[in-house]
Amino acid sequence: MQKNKRMMVAGNWKMNGNLTMLHQFKRSFPVFENIDVVLCLPSLYISETSSANFSIGAQDCSYYESGAHTGDISLTMLAEFDCKYVIVGHSERRARYNESNEIVAKKAKAVLENGSVPLVCVGEPLEVRDNGSVFDYVGEQLDAVIESCKGAMDNLVIAYEPVWAIGTGKTATPEQAQEVHAFIRERLSKYCDDSHSIRIVYGGSVSDKNAAELFAQPDIDGALVGGASLKMDSFSDICLAANERK
Numbered sequence: 226m227q228k229n230k231r232m233m234v235a236g237n238w239k240m241n242g243n244l245t246m247l248h249q250f251k252r253s254f255p256v257f258e259n260i261d262v263v264l265c266l267p268s269l270y271i272s273e274t275s276s277a278n279f280s281i282g283a284q285d286c287s288y289y290e291s292g293a294h295t296g297d298i299s300l301t302m303l304a305e306f307d308c309k310y311v312i313v314g315h316s317e318r319r320a321r322y323n324e325s326n327e328i329v330a331k332k333a334k335a336v337l338e339n340g341s342v343p344l345v346c347v348g349e350p351l352e353v354r355d356n357g358s359v360f361d362y363v364g365e366q367l368d369a370v371i372e373s374c375k376g377a378m379d380n381l382v383i384a385y386e387p388v389w390a391i392g393t394g395k396t397a398t399p400e401q402a403q404e405v406h407a408f409i410r411e412r413l414s415k416y417c418d419d420s421h422s423i424r425i426v427y428g429g430s431v432s433d434k435n436a437a438e439l440f441a442q443p444d445i446d447g448a449l450v451g452g453a454s455l456k457m458d459s460f461s462d463i464c465l466a467a468n469e470r471k
């Protein structure tokens with residue numbers, strides 16, 4: 226089914242970049258009228274950034290409102306800087322900071338309750354793909370989020386990011402990505418009236434070379450871009466491919 230929603234291209238700078246780069250993006254990033262463009266920045270830079278041409282996102286958040294949580298940032302603080310998008314459950318945080326499916330689900334719920342948009346990352350490591358249990362693995366990640374956010378999923382964005390494709394230059398083929406996106410949509414359809422209105426974006430070595438063929442897939446509604454979002458030319462070419470998608 227063809228989409229009736231706007232594509233989304235979100236850049237995730239991870240722990241990269243500097244003020245010079247940021248100011249260059251603020252000064253010169255082009256306008257793309259048909260899509261939502263988001264830049265998920267290191268927290269320190271969020272307060273430095275506002276642009277008419279892209280929205281600002283965070284790379285993580287706390288699910289607590291306030292209190293003794295050293296190093297954490299609350300959703301209320303992010304909202305004070307007009308930061309309406311938050312990545313939750315990125316595989317780097319799941320792996321390095323032991324974020325379980327339950328923690329990711331709590332964060333996704335907190336973001337939705339705050340009126341912001343969670344970009345919830347799911348995706349399998351290589352050994353899971355190799356042993357043929359991708360749907361079980363991704364399904365479990367998804368079920369935790371669905372259980373926690375049931376009834377309020379309109380603003381949810383799911384990012385399918387196979388771990389083996391992140392930062393490796395080894396993108397999932399459009400067919401591999403489409404297969405999992407269709408599975409995710411089917412799973413969502415059991416719990417929301419219109420799963421086609423929920424955006425499911427792909428992440429994992431997306432570049433200006435492969436973006437158009439990924440975006441041509443019926444269930445791929447955009448991209449979560451790491452490395453290629455650090456260069457304005459490549460990131461804007463990816464946005465252009467989404468913007469021109471029929």
Ligand SMILES: O=C[C@H](O)COP(=O)(O)O
Nearest residue numbers: 237391392429430451452
């Ligand atoms: O959040 C972004 C993803 O981890 C993808 O990163 P990548 O485009 O560098 O592979």
